[in-house]
Amino acid sequence: MIDVEFKITAERREGLLVELGRIVINCGYTLLRPRTATSGEGVLVTLAVRGPERNLSALSEQLSTHPLAQSFESAVLGGKASAPQVNAAQKPRPAARPDEAYAREVEALLPELARHFPKVLPLVVGFEREISPEYLDEASRYAGTRLGAWMFKRDYSLGARLNLADSVKQIALPAMRSLRSCELVDGKLIVKDSPFCGNGLHHGKSCHFLRGCLEGLLNEPGHLGSFDVEEAACRNLGAARCIFTFTPVD
Known part of the structure; x- marks a missing residue:
């Protein structure tokens, strides 16, 4: 067993301890001394926890x-070496590694997405208008992976471990329906009216945020292995619908 202290700065206090406490418990830890205080940067939450050292990386993540x-x-x-320290605005996600040029902008967007969920797509379109075209596709996809991971942890983390096909059907499809009208046909996710198409921001495939959401939703459980999420067709390139495919990688 190991005792660890976390210090987390957040924008708001309401419900924060409940959300963080749920994460602590789900990782097999006991919450010892939760404290909150107002700081110049927002709300400072200090959590002293105790639990198995093998789960520390997952809890910190x-x-x-x-x-x-x-x-x-x-x-x-207790005098042991410090646990790995992570700045939430700089930590890379495996599906899309953030460049410093846009990572901070993405992290600043996330509290707004959480606050306005599920009506987040207009916020993302506005965010895309502020990002340099050089980083637009990567930034949008990265923001999607972060929101997708959050959606999984909020609504699906207590479910059974499913294979890829069932995860698409029982997790990705209902989660994406909370954002936009979509359907599943022959294992392909079809989005009927993506707001990222035809707005002049993209010259090729445009639904990088939605692709990232799907990657975040399916990667967050950590047991599905390697697979590709691709936008196989996009209205921004003349297709009738935007179509996403899911392919296992050997």
């Missing part, structure tokens, strides 16, 4: 990537 977390620090108590 989930706390540091919470959509409301603006900064994150951790230290092992």
Whole structure:
């Protein structure tokens, strides 16, 4: 067993301890001394927890990537070496590694997405208008992976571990329906009216945010192995619908 102290700065206090406490418990830890205080950067949450050392990396990952977390620090108590410290605005996600040029903008967007969920797509379109075209596709996809991971942890993390096909049907489809009208046909996710098409921001495939959401939703459980999420057809390129495919990688 190991005792760890986390310090997390967030924008708001309401419901924050409940959300963070749920993460702590789900990782097999006990919450010892939760404290909140107002700081110049927002709300400072200090969590002292105790639990199995083997789960520390998973717990740190989930706390540091919470959509409301603006900064994150951790230290092992009792004179042991410090636990890895992570800045929530800089930590890369495997599906799309953030460049410093846009990572901070994405992290600043996440609390707004959490606050206005599920009506987030107009916010993302507005965000895309502020991003340099050089980084637009990567930034949009990265924002999607972060929101998708948050959606999984919020609504689906307590479910059974499913294979890829069932995960698409029982997790990705209902989660994406909360954002936009879509359907599943022959294992392909079809989005009928993506707001990222025809707005003049993209010259090729345009639904990078939706692709990222699907990657975040399916990667977050961590048991599906390697697979590709691709936008096989896009209205921005003249297709009738935007179609996403899911292919296992050997």
